Amino acid sequence: MELRQLRYFVAVAEEGGFGRAAERIGIVQSAVSQQIRRLERELGAVLFDRSTRRVRLSAAGERLLPEARLVLAAAERVREVAAGISEGAVGVLRLGTIHGDRLYRALTALAETRPGLQVRLQRLPVVERLAAVREGRLDAALVRAVVEAPGLRLVPLRTDPLYAAVPARHPLAERPRLGLGDLAELPLRLAARERNPPFHDLVTDALRDAGVTAVPGPAFTSLRETLAEIAVGTPSWTVFYDVSGLPPAPGVVIRPLAGPAVVTSLAVREGEPSAGLRELVTVVKRCFPDEGAL
Structure with a gap:
């Protein structure tokens, strides 16, 4: 028939x-x-x-x-x-996600312009996120600080500054902005590379390019715990990017870090992205323009 x-x-x-x-x-x-x-x-x-x-x-x-x-x-x-x-008006978009309320505000805006487009979020470590896109288990993935992803194309969405946190009692706290050279003598609290390879490499490459040999400090745990330890412990510092607003941190001063910045990108397979992905990129860029590197 x-x-x-x-x-x-x-x-x-x-x-x-x-x-x-x-x-x-x-x-x-x-x-x-x-x-x-x-x-x-x-x-x-x-x-x-x-x-x-x-x-x-x-x-x-x-x-x-x-x-x-x-x-x-x-x-x-x-x-x-x-x-x-x-x-790109209807369908299902399988998206590997990252922490941060900006994403959810962007998805709310996307739902208003494309109510028939369903976005299914999956949270995975960055390495697994990229592998899922390569294998077709995800249509795309949001990633931070990734500069190359073999077999994939990175579509830059926005650039955000990095911040340094130092003890409020330290002389560096009086400066409005800090450079990597200013922090050379303070022990650095940086998470092990296996926890977030792209961000770890971003920081260590920036230190090397600035000619700074970082003094290893105590292990970075979570941001809040690390800030609390910086406030009361032996002077040290850490570096991070803003996910959902700078956290309150009594006893700690947070200053913009000159030099490196973190780029948020959309990782997609080679070829022309789907209409749904193109609309997502448009919405994210419209809602959240670059803050830029400081």
């Missing part, structure tokens, strides 16, 4: 004749008659009473006509949905 046969069947039923149905469809009458007979043979039922001058539906035809219309309507709906997916 073919969709065109059902379309011919409905057209003949509505027009009351093969000739008028052929004119409506834009083909010759013999083609309509031939396809209707094929449909009748396949279904094992006579669809039209041809004994009168006006073609009329048989009992079987009357029963099958609503079903044929439902099938054709469903097929049209499939075409509409496919067109919407192509245009």
Whole structure:
């Protein structure tokens, strides 16, 4: 059974004749008659009473006509949905996510412009996130500080400054802005590379480029715990980027860090991104323009 046969069947039923149905469809009458007979043979039922001058539906035809219309309507709906997916208006976008309330505000804005586009978020470590995009388990992934991803394309979304946190009692706390050279003698609290390879490499590469040999400090745990230890412990410092606003930190001063900045990118497979991904990029850039490197 073919969709065109059902379309011919409905057209003949509505027009009351093969000739008028052929004119409506834009083909010759013999083609309509031939396809209707094929449909009748396949279904094992006579669809039209041809004994009168006006073609009329048989009992079987009357029963099958609503079903044929439902099938054709469903097929049209499939075409509409496919067109919407192509245009980025509908569909499912599987997105590897990162921490931060900016993302959720962007997704709220995306829902307003593309209500038919569903975004399914999955939180994974950055290495696994990128692997999931390569393997097709994710359509894209948001990443920070990643400068290269073999087999993938990185679409920059925004650039954010880094911040240094030092004890409020330390002389460096009086400066409005800090450079890596200013911090050379303070022990650095930096998370182990395996926890976040891109960010670890960003910091260590920036230190090397600045000619600074960092003094290793106590291990970085969480940001809040680390800031609390900086406030009361032996003088040390840490570096971080703003995720959802600078945290309150009694006994600690947070200053913009000159030099390096962290870039948030969308990692996608090579080739043209889908319309849904392009719309996501547009919304993120519109809602959250670059803060820029300080």
